[in-house]
Amino acid sequence: MDKPVGFLGGTGIEGKGLALRFALAGVPVVIGSRSEERARSAAQEYNTFLGKPLLRGMVNRDMLASAGIVFLTVPADHAVAAVEACRDDFPSGLILVDVTVPTQIKEGRVEYLERKEGSNAELIAAHLPDRVRLVGAFKTVPAHVLAELDTPLECDVFVCSDSKEARGEVMELAKRIPSLRPLDAGPLGMARTLERMTILAIHLNRRYKKKGARYSVVGI
Numbered sequence: 077m078d079k080p081v082g083f084l085g086g087t088g089i090e091g092k093g094l095a096l097r098f099a100l101a102g103v104p105v106v107i108g109s110r111s112e113e114r115a116r117s118a119a120q121e122y123n124t125f126l127g128k129p130l131l132r133g134m135v136n137r138d139m140l141a142s143a144g145i146v147f148l149t150v151p152a153d154h155a156v157a158a159v160e161a162c163r164d165d166f167p168s169g170l171i172l173v174d175v176t177v178p179t180q181i182k183e184g185r186v187e188y189l190e191r192k193e194g195s196n197a198e199l200i201a202a203h204l205p206d207r208v209r210l211v212g213a214f215k216t217v218p219a220h221v222l223a224e225l226d227t228p229l230e231c232d233v234f235v236c237s238d239s240k241e242a243r244g245e246v247m248e249l250a251k252r253i254p255s256l257r258p259l260d261a262g263p264l265g266m267a268r269t270l271e272r273m274t275i276l277a278i279h280l281n282r283r284y285k286k287k288g289a290r291y292s293v294v295g296i
């Protein structure tokens with residue numbers, strides 16, 4: 077059996093949406109949290125939602141010990157603290173998938189929160205031990221659409237990493253979710269563009285009074 081996919085901070089809407097989609101696709105899923113109680117309660121809630129006991133919940137440390145690929149689904153501003161707290165728990169060769177997008181509200185508008193490293197992904201990379209391979213992905217896929225299981229995603233997911241192998245593994249994993257097409261976006265630095273694309277999607281939602289703007293590339 078495949079190693080489970082884990083979620084570091086899987087108790088929020090982004091973790092929930094991705095976890096539900098993967099669980100439905102037959103991928104074993106472990107929800108991680110700083111609190112065992114919150115992890116178990118989230119897993120129970122998601123299982124009730126699915127009507128099947130497909131997910132397990134455990135503290136982040138135990139989740140990291142059992143998962144093969146782990147999604148970092150914490151608020152962008154807390155990502156560094158979250159990875160620092162788990163530093164000693166990251167197994168060698170772990171693939172960590174960063175979905176974070178740093179935003180701020182300025183004069184009532186959602187704006188990109190600039191990072192001197194260029195992107196949140198590169199900021200996180202600077203705080204990770206060498207044994208962890210970081211991948212940026214799913215940054216442009218809206219969380220609430222992921223969590224609406226009746227809504228086909230019908231979009232592309234851009235995957236970037238400085239590890240070609242890790243990028244390939246995350247693309248293979250993403251393919252498990254129906255109506256989602258992974259596209260190889262190249263090195264981790266491409267997260268600078270991807271994170272800003274999410275800001276554009278948020279602006280489009282507001283302008284067109286929609287909620288689920290996402291990207292689908294034609295010609296590829």
Ligand SMILES: NC(=O)c1ccc[n+]([C@@H]2O[C@H](COP(=O)([O-])OP(=O)(O)OC[C@H]3O[C@@H](n4cnc5c(N)ncnc54)[C@H](OP(=O)(O)O)[C@@H]3O)[C@@H](O)[C@H]2O)c1
Pocket residue numbers: 084085086087088089090091108109110111114115148149150151152153154157158161175176177178214215216217218219220274
């Ligand atoms: N909303 C979207 O459409 C969308 C799209 C693409 C990407 N994203 C990204 O998805 C990420 C998650 O969003 P969300 O709304 O699901 O987040 P959230 O609900 O605010 O937080 C998710 C979980 O992160 C954990 N957490 C919070 N602070 C932490 C810390 N200091 N250390 C460790 N864990 C911490 C908490 O879990 P415990 O308390 O249980 O540990 C919390 O339940 C964000 O970075 C966002 O930019 C969102």
